[in-house]
Amino acid sequence: MPDVKVRFAPSPTGHMHIGNTRTALFNWLLARKLGGRFMLRIDDTDRERSRAEYEQSLREVLTWLGLTWEEEARQSARMARYDEVVARLKAEGRVYACYETAEELEVMRKRLLSRGLPPIYDRSALKLTAEEIAAYEKEGRRPHYRFKLSPGLIEWDDMVRGPVHYDAANLADPVIIRADGSYLYHLPSVIDDADFGITHIIRGEDHVTNTAAQIQMFEALGAPVPSFAHLPLLTGKEGKLSKRLGSLGVRELRAEGTEAMAICSFLAKLGTSEAIEPFYDLDSLAQSLDLSRLGRSQPKFDEAELKLFNTRFVRSLPFARVKDRVNCDEAFWNAVRGNLETVAGIAEWEKICHQKLKPVIEDKALTDSAAGLLPPEPWDETTYNSWVEALKTATDRRGKALFHPLRKAITAAETGPELKVLLPLIGRCRVCNRLKGLEA
Numbered sequence: 001m002p003d004v005k006v007r008f009a010p011s012p013t014g015h016m017h018i019g020n021t022r023t024a025l026f027n028w029l030l031a032r033k034l035g036g037r038f039m040l041r042i043d044d045t046d047r048e049r050s051r052a053e054y055e056q057s058l059r060e061v062l063t064w065l066g067l068t069w070e071e072e073a074r075q076s077a078r079m080a081r082y083d084e085v086v087a088r089l090k091a092e093g094r095v096y097a098c099y100e101t102a103e104e105l106e107v108m109r110k111r112l113l114s115r116g117l118p119p120i121y122d123r124s125a126l127k128l129t130a131e132e133i134a135a136y137e138k139e140g141r142r143p144h145y146r147f148k149l150s151p152g153l154i155e156w157d158d159m160v161r162g163p164v165h166y167d168a169a170n171l172a173d174p175v176i177i178r179a180d181g182s183y184l185y186h187l188p189s190v191i192d193d194a195d196f197g198i199t200h201i202i203r204g205e206d207h208v209t210n211t212a213a214q215i216q217m218f219e220a221l222g223a224p225v226p227s228f229a230h231l232p233l234l235t236g237k238e239g240k241l242s243k244r245l246g247s248l249g250v251r252e253l254r255a256e257g258t259e260a261m262a263i264c265s266f267l268a269k270l271g272t273s274e275a276i277e278p279f280y281d282l283d284s285l286a287q288s289l290d291l292s293r294l295g296r297s298q299p300k301f302d303e304a305e306l307k308l309f310n311t312r313f314v315r316s317l318p319f320a321r322v323k324d325r326v327n328c329d330e331a332f333w334n335a336v337r338g339n340l341e342t343v344a345g346i347a348e349w350e351k352i353c354h355q356k357l358k359p360v361i362e363d364k365a366l367t368d369s370a371a372g373l374l375p376p377e378p379w380d381e382t383t384y385n386s387w388v389e390a391l392k393t394a395t396d397r398r399g400k401a402l403f404h405p406l407r408k409a410i411t412a413a414e415t416g417p418e419l420k421v422l423l424p425l426i427g428r429c430r431v432c433n434r435l436k437g438l439e440a
């Protein structure tokens with residue numbers, strides 16, 4: 001088996017969204033699992049729509065997610081290579097010039113459909129005489145070019161879909177070069193995959209028919225055909241792929257405090273028979289990858305579910321995974337993480353515990369008494385409980401009437417970690433002052 005190499009081939013015409021992140025992730029995981037390499041290919045043949053800022057943003061998001069690449073290429077730098085291959089394919093009769101205008105093609109299409117036939121290009125360009133071609137050229141028409149499919153069955157064993165078959169007779173020869181000379185995606189992609197030795201291609205199922213034609217392109221180039229996996233596309237809550245979903249930006253998710261590994265854990269298991277569980281590093285996620293566990297139906301992606309999962313993820317994060325990003329020690333992290341929604345949220349609790357705050361006194365009799373009864377340090381396991389018992393007796397307050405005013409005085413917040421856990425973190429002196437209503 002040749003060395004495994006995969007690629008992620010985004011067009012820099014927009015920011016990374018949840019859909020292409022999933023494609024990048026599966027490719028990266030497969031490479032890691034099989035001990036292979038991951039390549040970034042910038043598909044920037046569309047000069048009009050490609051932008052440097054999108055490319056920059058794609059790179060930033062991939063890096064943040066940990067989906068780093070060992071090699072990269074850009075299609076706009078490889079035009080001479082594509083021209084060279086096309087010249088050869090023209091000479092071999094696999095690429096041919098066509099002169100129909102878009103309107104003429106549309107008329108042909110409608111005519112076929114009205115006769116109940118599939119709208120497959122009839123190759124009339126191949127029957128043009130030299131005079132007809134000369135007449136078109138004189139008119140100022142520029143040719144576009146198609147790849148000529150060979151008759152027969154096209155088959156592959158898809159890593160997700162299982163055996164797939166296409167009869168070439170049911171496919172139209174794909175246009176590979178537009179009349180303005182620009183390349184469409186199909187052939188350059190195959191030339192790159194062949195030249196860079198790509199062994200596995202994972203992409204969305206919207207590419208399945210492209211794959212059928214591209215398999216013949218690999219064969220025409222004399223290159224080995226890679227293995228393919230077509231992922232069912234994500235759908236929105238409402239059933240069909242929504243614009244909003246397609247564009248749900250990973251940059252925005254990041255800015256909202258969604259963890260990179262929460263996104264990766266979530267996307268890797270969405271639509272599989274496995275439960276969505278936190279994975280803390282890409283390596284262990286890669287070891288768990290099993291494409292055969294992906295179902296054929298389109299998984300629903302719900303942003304709210306991702307948010308909930310992220311909360312669960314943050315609350316389960318071992319200190320070792322966050323220690324470089326927080327200012328607190330392990331005991332503090334463990335005490336507070338169960339109340340966080342984002343890792344950054346720890347800063348709020350550090351402030352509450354270690355910086356001055358204005359206490360909120362709701363029940364002065366209770367908090368005064370609490371200050372008076374506060375046991376001396378050192379505190380142990382039993383200190384908090386005996387303090388609370390003493391308070392109950394002294395103030396005749398129970399439940400919410402007891403704990404809520406204490407919490408408001410000590411933290412100025414409505415909710416948070418258990419007071420039992422917080423008290424030692426804040427320290428006796430500060431707790432006592434706050435209970436007395438002093439800014440501390």
Ligand code: GLU
Pocket residue numbers: 009010011043185189202203207
């Ligand atoms: N640039 C293409 C796309 O984004 C790549 C498709 C492929 O993976 O071959 O759709």
